[in-house]
Amino acid sequence: MKFGQAFSFIFKDPDWFKKIIIPALCGLIPVVGQFIVVGYVFKVAKQLIIEGTDSPLPVLDFGGDLGKGFMVTLINLIYMLPVAIFGGIAGGIGASIAGANETMAIILGILTACVGIFAGLLALFIAFILPPAIANYAAKGEFKSAFKFKEILGMVKKSFKSWLLVFAGGLLAGLIAPLGSIACGIGVILTSIYAGMFTNHLIGQAYNVSHTPQQGEIVL
DSSP, X not given: OBHHHXXXXXXXXXXXXXXXXXXXXXXXXXXXXXXXXXXXXXXXXXXXXXXXXXXXXOOOOHHHHHHHHHHHHHHHHHHHHHHHHHHHHHHHHHHTTTTSOXXXXXXXXXXXXXXXXXXHHHHHHHHHHHHHHHHHHXXXXXXXXXXXXXXXXXXXXXXXXXXXXXXXXXXXXXXXXXXXGGSOHHHHHHHHHXXXXXXXXXXXXXXXXXXXXXGOOOBO
């Protein structure tokens, strides 16, 4: 795993700005634009997995990126659905405390806390296995590949450290993405695209390492 390369690979392409500014502008389109951005950055992982290279940078394919972005977003939503359900249950239990007597309120409070903690732990687990699920989708090209849990957990087992680095990188990307708010509008989308490409580069690397464990050293 080459963490530093995930930061810098974008700038190796002499046309890097031209290539990312177009999807960034598309990202200003309500709703549809976000799917395009997700689909565009997803191609970084797919290219690294399928072609084994991170250059040149992908070019925008409006229809293709829109479709892939929708599918990747749908995968995320399906994975996060259990978290939303348990979060809703915790909220519902918590809301019923107000009309309960003291003893019942204590019981309901404990139950709310337990369900809330479970939902939080579940969210962490899902956040950890989502990248290998998306990588499997990128590699196989089939929607169902994102839900082949035996394959996904097998990848995690083969190269746990690599996927842990992807998880950490995702947290870092979450800090990078909002930085463009200084420049407003287009700035936010540019930094979001950069953060997404960084994360997807790590995802592509981790998938490749998972299938060649002997090359799994982490290089900063």
